[in-house]
Amino acid sequence: MNGVETQKVLIADDDPINRQVLAELLKPEYTVLLAKNGEQALERAARHTPDLILLDVMMPDLDGFEVLRRLRAEPATAGIAVIFISGLDRPEDEATGLKMGGADYIAKPFNATVVMARVALHLQVVRQQRLLEHLAHVDALTGLANRRRFDEALAAEWQRASATGAPLSLALVDVDSFKQYNDHYGHPAGDRALRAVARTAATCAHRPGHLAARYGGEELVLLLADTDAAGGQQLVQDLNSALAALAIPHATAVAAPVLTVSAGGATLAPGETASDLFAAADAHLYRAKQAGRNRLLWRD
Numbered sequence: 001m002n003g004v005e006t007q008k009v010l011i012a013d014d015d016p017i018n019r020q021v022l023a024e025l026l027k028p029e030y031t032v033l034l035a036k037n038g039e040q041a042l043e044r045a046a047r048h049t050p051d052l053i054l055l056d057v058m059m060p061d062l063d064g065f066e067v068l069r070r071l072r073a074e075p076a077t078a079g080i081a082v083i084f085i086s087g088l089d090r091p092e093d094e095a096t097g098l099k100m101g102g103a104d105y106i107a108k109p110f111n112a113t114v115v116m117a118r119v120a121l122h123l124q125v126v127r128q129q130r131l132l133e134h135l136a137h138v139d140a141l142t143g144l145a146n147r148r149r150f151d152e153a154l155a156a157e158w159q160r161a162s163a164t165g166a167p168l169s170l171a172l173v174d175v176d177s178f179k180q181y182n183d184h185y186g187h188p189a190g191d192r193a194l195r196a197v198a199r200t201a202a203t204c205a206h207r208p209g210h211l212a213a214r215y216g217g218e219e220l221v222l223l224l225a226d227t228d229a230a231g232g233q234q235l236v237q238d239l240n241s242a243l244a245a246l247a248i249p250h251a252t253a254v255a256a257p258v259l260t261v262s263a264g265g266a267t268l269a270p271g272e273t274a275s276d277l278f279a280a281a282d283a284h285l286y287r288a289k290q291a292g293r294n295r296l297l298w299r300d
């Protein structure tokens with residue numbers, strides 16, 4: 001979410017008048033989706049992943065509590081915020097809704113101003129949660145995915161590749177003689193150089209299923225789903241060429257008078273774990289450094 005995008009609210013209520021009143025209320029500020037029963041609410045929630053659902057409790061097929069339970073059971077909809085709007089106005093009903101994980105509970109007949117205020121409040125919370133989630137997964141200096149995000153992606157892609165047999169490649173990319181670069185040009189220039197390498201990596205690893213992350217310090221990692229060894233090596237070579245074209249001067253480097261990287265890569269072998277794959281790429285990066293830097297070594 002970029003903050004400019006309009007947030008989406010799904011209204012699920014079997015009463016057409018209620019749906020219409022709520023829709024008229026929310027339409028000027030939000031994108032409104034409608035569902036007239038529980039099944040439809042689940043289907044629309046899965047298809048559109050709204051930011052918030054206003055959920056009636058008493059509906060003929062699936063009641064609102066059951067809808068919430070099913071939303072929470074599906075990873076794709078588990079995090080969607082739900083406000084119950086219900087004719088059941090006993091404290092026990094409200095307590096049930098909140099205990100089940102509803103963000104709020106509004107009794108019917110509702111007051112339009114209060115509904116608007118609560119919707120705005122909960123959508124603000126949703127926005128803040130997304131921002132926190134984003135910050136927790138992005139490296140501040142380079143804007144690349146951070147190590148946490150990489151670890152999650154590696155676990156997920158490893159699982160997928162193991163289940164489907166699709167190729168999965170991983171390359172570690174480390175800036176050469178970066179200590180000397182910092183020593184010679186200063187830390188702020190080092191930061192700028194790292195950002196340039198990161199941008200280059202992100203441009204090369206641009207396909208869906210590709211992820212460029214900062215693993216730590218001056219080390220990046222490319223996680224390349226659906227990419228075999230030839231594709232992985234080509235991608236690292238493209239990165240290398242793009243970096244060479246930038247020709248960032250590095251007067252004190254051992255390999256060349258410009259900023260270069262060394263890389264080690266591997267493609268998932270049958271029966272291998274995610275950590276084996278990572279360790280193989282790391283071992284090849286080490287060898288690439290030993291062999292003189294500014295090169296890529298890929299496990300056969």
Ligand SMILES: Nc1nc2c(ncn2[C@@H]2O[C@H](COP(=O)(O)OP(=O)(O)OP(=O)(O)O)[C@@H](O)[C@H]2O)c(=O)[nH]1
Pocket residue numbers: 141174175176177178179180182186187188189190191194216217218289293
């Ligand atoms: N400017 C800057 N420097 C960083 C950052 N993170 C790590 N470094 C520096 O990167 C350098 C890494 O040094 P080394 O691990 O010795 O590696 P190297 O000098 O690149 O040598 P080789 O990898 O063997 O070619 C250290 O001097 C760190 O201070 C950062 O965010 N910004």
